[in-house]
Amino acid sequence: MNIYVCVKHVPDSAASITVEGKTGINEKITFLLNPYDEHAVTEAAKIKASSADTEVVAVCLGKAAAENTLRSAMAMGADRSILIETDQYHDSIFTARALAAAIRSDGRPWMVFTGKESIDSEGMQTQFRLAQHLGLPVATNVIKIDADSGGVTVECEREAGTIDVFRMSAPCVIGAGKGLNSPNYPTFPDIVKSRKKPVKRINLTELAIDPPAAGMQILELVPAVEQHTPKALTGSASDIAAQIVDILKNEAKVI
Amino acid sequence: MQPIGLLIELKDGHVKETNFGVATAARAENRQLVALVVDAPADDAKAALEAYGVTRIVNIRTGSDGWNPAVHAAAVVAAMQENEITTLIGLTSPTGRELLPRVAARLDAPLIMDCIDIDLDAHRVKTSQYSGKTIATISMTGSHFIYGMRANVVAPLKAPAVAEVIDFAFAADLRGGFEVMETRTDGGGSQYLAESDIIISGGRGLKNAENFKLLFDCARLLNAAVGASRVAVDNGWVPYAMQVGQTGVKVNPKVYLAVGISGSIQHFAGMKTAKTIIAINTDANAAIMANCDYYAVGDLFDILPALEAALGSVKR
Ligand SMILES: Cc1cc2nc3c(=O)[nH]c(=O)nc-3n(C[C@H](O)[C@H](O)[C@H](O)COP(=O)(O)OP(=O)(O)OC[C@H]3O[C@@H](n4cnc5c(N)ncnc54)[C@H](O)[C@@H]3O)c2cc1C
Ligand SMILES: Nc1ncnc2c1ncn2[C@@H]1O[C@H](COP(=O)(O)O)[C@@H](O)[C@H]1O
Numbered sequence: 001m002n003i004y005v006c007v008k009h010v011p012d013s014a015a016s017i018t019v020e021g022k023t024g025i026n027e028k029i030t031f032l033l034n035p036y037d038e039h040a041v042t043e044a045a046k047i048k049a050s051s052a053d054t055e056v057v058a059v060c061l062g063k064a065a066a067e068n069t070l071r072s073a074m075a076m077g078a079d080r081s082i083l084i085e086t087d088q089y090h091d092s093i094f095t096a097r098a099l100a101a102a103i104r105s106d107g108r109p110w111m112v113f114t115g116k117e118s119i120d121s122e123g124m125q126t127q128f129r130l131a132q133h134l135g136l137p138v139a140t141n142v143i144k145i146d147a148d149s150g151g152v153t154v155e156c157e158r159e160a161g162t163i164d165v166f167r168m169s170a171p172c173v174i175g176a177g178k179g180l181n182s183p184n185y186p187t188f189p190d191i192v193k194s195r196k197k198p199v200k201r202i203n204l205t206e207l208a209i210d211p212p213a214a215g216m217q218i219l220e221l222v223p224a225v226e227q228h229t230p231k232a233l234t235g236s237a238s239d240i241a242a243q244i245v246d247i248l249k250n251e252a253k254v255i
Numbered sequence: 256m257q258p259i260g261l262l263i264e265l266k267d268g269h270v271k272e273t274n275f276g277v278a279t280a281a282r283a284e285n286r287q288l289v290a291l292v293v294d295a296p297a298d299d300a301k302a303a304l305e306a307y308g309v310t311r312i313v314n315i316r317t318g319s320d321g322w323n324p325a326v327h328a329a330a331v332v333a334a335m336q337e338n339e340i341t342t343l344i345g346l347t348s349p350t351g352r353e354l355l356p357r358v359a360a361r362l363d364a365p366l367i368m369d370c371i372d373i374d375l376d377a378h379r380v381k382t383s384q385y386s387g388k389t390i391a392t393i394s395m396t397g398s399h400f401i402y403g404m405r406a407n408v409v410a411p412l413k414a415p416a417v418a419e420v421i422d423f424a425f426a427a428d429l430r431g432g433f434e435v436m437e438t439r440t441d442g443g444g445s446q447y448l449a450e451s452d453i454i455i456s457g458g459r460g461l462k463n464a465e466n467f468k469l470l471f472d473c474a475r476l477l478n479a480a481v482g483a484s485r486v487a488v489d490n491g492w493v494p495y496a497m498q499v500g501q502t503g504v505k506v507n508p509k510v511y512l513a514v515g516i517s518g519s520i521q522h523f524a525g526m527k528t529a530k531t532i533i534a535i536n537t538d539a540n541a542a543i544m545a546n547c548d549y550y551a552v553g554d555l556f557d558i559l560p561a562l563e564a565a566l567g568s569v570k571r
Contacts, residue, residue: 169432214397
C-alpha cells in the first residue's frame with residue numbers, strides 16, 4: 001500500500017518577502033520544501049524501510065516550479081511524485097479537495113502525511129480538510145508513530161509537556177510535527193538518483209473539482225512593519241537591571 | 256440578535272484569561288455572545304463569562320472520558336447547529352489548533368487561524384503570512400465562519416450581563432477509528448508560552464542547560480514564561496515546546512526579553528509582535544539590537560543575577 005506525503009513549495013524561511021501587486025509576492029527567491037513536510041517525508045521513508053510493498057508518493061498542488069520541491073522530497077526518500085499543476089493561488093478548502101482527488105485517483109493510501117502547518121500561508125488546517133474528504137481519522141503535531149497491522153498509534157504534542165496518545169485505524173492522516181525526527185537531508189548520490197524518479201503531472205482541470213461553496217480570498221497583502229526604535233540601556237549590570245525593572249513597572253505595567 | 260459562538264477554554268476550573276479578549280472582540284449591540292463549554296464545569300465559569308457580556312452558556316457534555324478532539328469537535332458542531340450559531344471564535348491555542356480546524360473541516364467552512372483583527376460583519380480578518388513578514392487581509396465566504404484569534408490582541412473589557420446556562424448532551428459516535436489512549440503530562444505543566452504577558456527567552460549565549468536556571472529564577476519573580484531559540488532547543492538544553500519562532504511557538508506578549516539571542520529572521524517570526532522587546536547581548540551589532548525597544552550591550556551572566564536581585568527587592 002502507498003504512503004502519500006503532501007508537500008508544499010514555500011519561500012525559504014530566510015528569504016525577504018516583497019509584496020507585488022495587491023496580493024502577490026516577488027517569486028524570484030529561493031523556494032523549498034515546507035520545513036514540517038521534511039519531517040513527513042523522512043518519516044514516510046523510515047516506515048517504508050521496515051514494511052514490504054510500500055511506495056512513498058509525494059503530492060503537491062502548485063506551479064510548475066514546484067517540481068523542485070518534489071525532487072527534494074524524492075531525494076529525501078519518496079519513490080515518485082504527483083504534481084497537480086496550477087497557475088493560481090488556492091485556499092485550503094480547494095487545496096484539500098485537489099489533494100484528496102489526486103490521491104484517490106492514484107491508489108490506495110495506508111497513511112497520508114502532511115506537515116502540521118505551511119510556513120507561507122500558516123493555515124494549520126489542510127490536513128483536517130483532507131481527512132474529511134478522504135473520510136479518514138486525523139491527528140496533528142505528531143511526534144511519534146507506531147504502525148502495526150491493526151492501525152496506527154501516534155503521540156501528539158499538544159502543549160508544553162502535554163502529550164496525547166491516539167490510536168487511529170488505517171488509513172489515516174498524520175500531520176508531522178517537528179519532534180517527529182531529524183530530517184533526512186539528502187546526499188549528493190540521493191540527489192542524482194532523485195532526478196530519475198518519475199513525476200506524474202496532472203493539470204488541475206483534469207481533476208474536475210466542483211467549485212466549493214465556501215472560500216477564503218486574500219484581498220490584500222502588506223509588509224509587516226516593525227515599529228521599534230531601539231534605545232540603549234547603559235551603566236553597570238545593576239544599573240541596567242534597575243532600568244529593566246523600571247520599564248516593566250512603569251512603561252509596560254506588567255509588575 | 257446574531258448569536259456568536261465563543262469556544263471557551265478552562266484550566267483548573269477557571270476560564271483562561273485570554274478568552275476575555277475574544278469575548279471583548281466579538282461583542283456588539285446586535286450580537287448575542289454564546290459561550291460553548293465542552294466537558295468542563297460550566298457553572299464555575301458562569302460568573303467570569305457574565306462579567307464579559309456572555310448571555311448564554313451552552314454546557315456541552317459528550318460523555319467521553321476526558322479530552323478527545325474528534326468527539327469534542329463533533330459536539331461543538333452539533334451545539335452550533337442546535338443554537339443556530341454560524342460564527343465561531345476561539346483562540347490559536349493548543350486546544351484551538353486541535354478543535355477549530357476539525358470544526359471547520361466538518362462544516363466545510365472557511366477558517367482563519369491566528370487573526371490579529373476581525374470584522375465579523377464583513378467576514379474579514381487580518382492575519383500574518385510568510386512567517387510574520389506580511390499581513391494579509393482575507394475575506395471569507397460560506398455559510399459558517401470560524402475564527403482563531405491570536406492571544407492578547409484585544410485587551411479584555413468588562414461588560415456585565417446575566418447568562419442562562421443550557422445543558423447540551425451530545426451522544427458521541429465513537430466510531431470513525433479515533434481513540435484516545437492516554438494524555439501524558441511530563442514537564443510539570445509550565446505556563447503556555449503564547450498566553451504569557453511576559454516571556455524571557457534564552458539562546459546560544461546561555462551556553463548550557465544549567466544556565467537556563469538564571470532565566471527561570473527571574474521568570475519566577477516576574478510570573479513570566481521562559482522561551483528559547485532553536486539553537487538552545489537543538490542543543491537539548493530545553494524542550495522543543497519552549498522554542499519561539501517560525502518553527503516554534505508564535506507569541507504576542509506585552510514584554511519579550513531576548514537574552515543571548517541574535518535575532519535571526521526565523522526567531523523574529525515568532526515574537527516580532529511583542530509590544531516591548533528588550534535585548535541583552537554582548538554584541539552591539541547583533542540583529543536583535545536594531546529591532547527592539549531597549550537593548551543592553553553586556554554579558555548576560557552579569558545582568559541576569561543583577562536583574563534577579565532587583566526583581567527580588569521589588570517583590571519585597
Ligand atoms: C527552516 C528554519 C526554521 C527555523 N526556525 C527557528 C525558530 O523557530 N526559532 C529560532 O529561534 N530559530 C529558528 N531557526 C534558526 C535560526 O536561523 C537561528 O539559527 C537561531 O535563531 C539562532 O539562535 P540564537 O540566537 O540562540 O544563536 P546565535 O545566532 O548564535 O546567537 C547567539 C547570541 O548570543 C550572544 N551572546 C553570546 N554570549 C553572550 C553572553 N555571555 N551574554 C550576552 N549575549 C551573549 C551572541 O552575541 C549572539 O548574538 C530556523 C532556521 C531555519 C533554517
Ligand atoms: N499546495 C499544497 N500542496 C501539497 N500539500 C499542501 C499544500 N498546501 C498545504 N499542504 C499540506 O498541508 C499542510 C498544512 O498546510 P496549511 O494548512 O497551509 O498550514 C502542509 O504542511 C502540507 O503538508
